[in-house]
Amino acid sequence: MRSKAAVRARCLSYTGCVGILVLSCFLISSCGNRRIVDHIKLIQSAGYDLDGKRVRSTILIGDYTEKEKTNIKILSTESVSSMDTMQRQNTKSNQSLHTGQMRLVLFGKQFAKQGIGSVLDRLFHDQFISSRLRLAVSGTNAAGLLSSTVNTHDTLFIMNMVEQNEEWGNLPKLNLQTSLYNYYGAGRDLFLPYLILEGGTVKIDGIALFKDDKFATNVDIRDAFVLKLLTENSRNGSILMPLKESDALPDDYILMRSIASKRTIQLVSQEPAPVILIKIKMKVSVREKPEYIRFETKEDISALERKLAAYLVKKAEDFISLCKSKQVDPIGLGDFMRSKSRGWNEKDFQASYPSLKAKIRIDLKIVQSSLSQ
Amino acid sequence: MSVDAKNLEQLLSMSQQSGDFATNTLSFTQPPLKISYYKTLIDGKLLQQHFMSALQNHNEIELQRLEDIRAFLPIDGIEITDKIDVIQSKLLKGHAIVQWNELDPTCALVPLASKDGIRKTNETENEFSILGPKVGFVEDLDTNLHLLRSQMNVPNLIAKELMIGSISKSKVMILYLDGVTNNENIAKVEKRLSAIDMDVIFDTLLLDQLIADNSLSPFPLFIATERRDRVIYSLLLGQVAIISEGSPYFVTGPSTLFDFFVSPEDYYLPWVLGSFFRAIRIFGVIFSLFASAMYVAITTYHYEVIPRDLLVRLIYSRQNVPFPPVLEVMVLETTVEFLREAGARLPSRIGQTLGVVGGIILGTAAVEAALTSNILIIIVSLSALASFVTPIYKMSSTIRFLRFPIILLADFWGSVGIFFGVGFLLVHITRLRSLGYPYTVPMYPLRLKDFSDSFVRSSLQITNMRPSYLKPVSNIRYRPKKVNKKSDFNEE
């Protein structure tokens, strides 16, 4: 048996060694890595534009020096490629720039037409980028849109706006991950919110549809609602329906608000051309209506329900034929066909896409609160 | 170091060097008896009223032998011996020596010990509880045993006596329930206690460290308590309790990590509430250990994990702070330790004032001078608060201590550093043994049966078994009777 004193001495020497080791580690490691949150600049929103042949990138940074008030700082640089824009921004900043809190990337229309694939790739492979980042397309140029938010004192103004509209408005739910899913996934195409500048403020104008990584076309905010119905089990969103085919006066419209919708897709037949049935079950409430529309009997209501459903079916069919004509597939019909057939390949589907028939069936129910009137 | 007299003569001559040692020859007895004692150790009243007056009243009767004084003195426990070591120890414990004559080595030892200087109040001061008895122990061994026995009216509560301390010669008692506690545990405690070589045993808490399995650990391996209900509960479960003379603290063991989060109050509340408060305590400890370290890790390295709504607030609060987060945290944590230490050393009134001055004024001033961020003030004061929720003071000191290395690790490698800290802690507590039993029972080694009273305090219907890791001689504490059988509603 060893004596107690010897054991104690040994233990003490061990602790001493560990202590010295830890201390030396402290000395060695205490350089380089630290990214103290208030000693760095956090990029919150960024935008890419095409300026002739060169890429212009714009970033919004929060400036928190004034008490309780965020000022927005804009940095903008130009480069031959979108790859080194961040490094170039860094040369203009007093503190190093970091992307970990970036929440929005905006593409100018020209840039989007030329292709956003390389930026998407980079966002995907950068481990510091959040999957919750949002992408959007600007109808004009991204820099203008971003700089129009300076006096809101909110670096994330556009991002909050998009998010709010996904929750309560007509936009389908999107973030970096779902966009990348649409982008990389075979048999589905990317679509992004489409923003424009109207009277000096930013406005959501609809959806931009992409073919691969290139901007194909944009649709308005009503079609955004249709796309929302077609792609997800949604909540909220509203649409204005004309009551007459033509010569509608300002009063001849009805505003309805979706409460909840549920979507199912079925394959009706495979050959010769695939026929797909999309069933949408939805509950709506009527928000505004002209005086002359009355809900007194059950018949009144069901007549209106039929009318609304027919209108939405028509909108959806129009939307799908638009997609077919542009060869884009934001709904993911190709992906659906893949899940239903063996040995599916994308090329064959692309060829048969124009002949694909998509039937829409909408089962619409008006939830009329009799208590409210 | 120990000084022992070889014979009575030497003992007396050694003692006479002290000013408080008195030797009288009683003139009124026949033959004149010689009485010696320490004035400071005996009760003067006892000496006058019982000893002197009794002998005076019987002065006509002649004493034949020394043994005869037993018949005259109305005092119990008189011992007559010639063993020098007994005489020495009894003399020093407040006995008076009565000698037939100066040369006689045999003497009678009359217990006249005084109980002066012992705290009369026995309310629990450090382990306070709102519900339940407030009976605590005092600095007197006999009183403590009296308190214990008054609630445990069984003859199988055994108190083994040991003598430890070369100078203090303290009486140390090992208490256990015969037929419940595993003999192995008793033997282990006895063996470790008798191996101790120490001069003065000031408190049981010293013994606690001397018999601990691992003296390098910051964790307490035995529970030290001044509450009667807690000691009795430990004894009931089959643990061993130790107390030394002059200490208000019992030490019970073997104990596990989770015992330190048990408060007797848990058992006086309905089990749901008891369990809830126990969970709060465990959460509090985890929070207290990691909150400030998390702050350091996040603000130094992982700015990505801050939610966007919090981000702006955090940056605002840290905007003008000139120090790196780790320095900021260290300064504040040390301040809290200063406050606690100063408050503990000062009388309670001043301590309270200090708390107000330190906490509120210092805190506000520090934020206004932009030396710390106000979010950090909240975190640090919360984690200081949370460290005090553990019922056992030793454990809360441990937790406050452990915060510092974890904060440093967080500064080195962020969240990975924190988990290095967790790794060291886990390895350490897994390696720890209390009286040879694993410290983390019933988590590891896993004993599902013992879970009924660990994280949760289950209903008394369930907790009728003693914890199996203690290997008690009999497993069953009590047999719960189903008093009101559950029936479906509206059914007889």
Next chain:
Amino acid sequence: MSNAISEKFTVSPIHLFFIMYVSIVDISILSFQREVAMDAGQDAWVSILLVWLSSHILVWMMFKILSNQNPVNADFVSINYAYFGKFLGACMNQAIILYFVLTAFVMYRIYLEAILVLIFPTMSLWPISLVFIVLIYYAVSGGFQTVAGLCFWAFFIIVILFPPLLVLLIPFLHPQNLLPFFDHSPMQILKSSHQMALNFYGAEVLLGIYPYIQTQAKSQKWAHIAIGSAALMFLVAMVVALLYFGQDQLHHLVWPTLKAIGMLELPLFQRLEYLVLSVWLLKTLASVGVGLWISCHSLKKLWRTKPSNNLVVILLLFIILQLFIKDPEQIITAKMLHTNIGVYFAYIYIPIVFIITMVRKKFSKG
């Protein structure tokens, strides 16, 4: 040598479950999906089922082998001596010990590499690895009970961490991605099963720790449950990755599980992948601990050296290996080497020993 190992060093059968689970659920659970889905696409779950089944058979074989030994000597060192003679047995033991050391090293190094790549791209490796090595020394020198305890804690943390995260991921999944079922040829499935087998190793620790399990008869159940729940974890991780990313996106990803978890947000934290990767340190520590304990203990049986000295030597070897294996390619080479040896170890060595055991049993009876 005594007849039974003292109760002081052994653990109850349920801990076999924790040890095996922790050994199998490696850091590859955060990254294996791409390789497995490369060939079998959405049918990758079938190959997991195949590997799962074969692992059960292997465990059954191992128990047959081990239960036919003297309980104190029921580990690979004694078995190799008994079956292959003094010289060949010693060589094989040496090789197996090296395999366990390599396993531990690869786990250790890949974890550090993951931190380096995903959290601290500019960190210098040496300080952190020295602290890690000290931690490993502290853990393994606590003996088998400490290592088993660590496995328990690691399991406990995985269990309280992962299921809630996966439940939170459910709204982001696309069930359509699993369809159509069985759209791949048996050859493709087998290829992906091979990939899966490369990631599903660790059950062989049983051959090293068996004598340290109390009431060995009861422990087989726990070994099978460990295999089952570990495979379930892999299956869930695979399905989640497929449903979350789809195959096409999965092909571009190295850490699918982490990336998926990065989507989640809690009120005080977002980007939970940082938390998961940091917590994984404890898991890595536990499995490295098991491997090194087996190595040290077996070396002791082989050369009669002191286990603590063995441990120091092995950790020095770690440092030397780390000097040579620096860039990611070399790490991947080391990992491939290790996993390939692992597959041979599991699917060739164990069946051979099993057959020898059965034959010997028959002869000794007759």
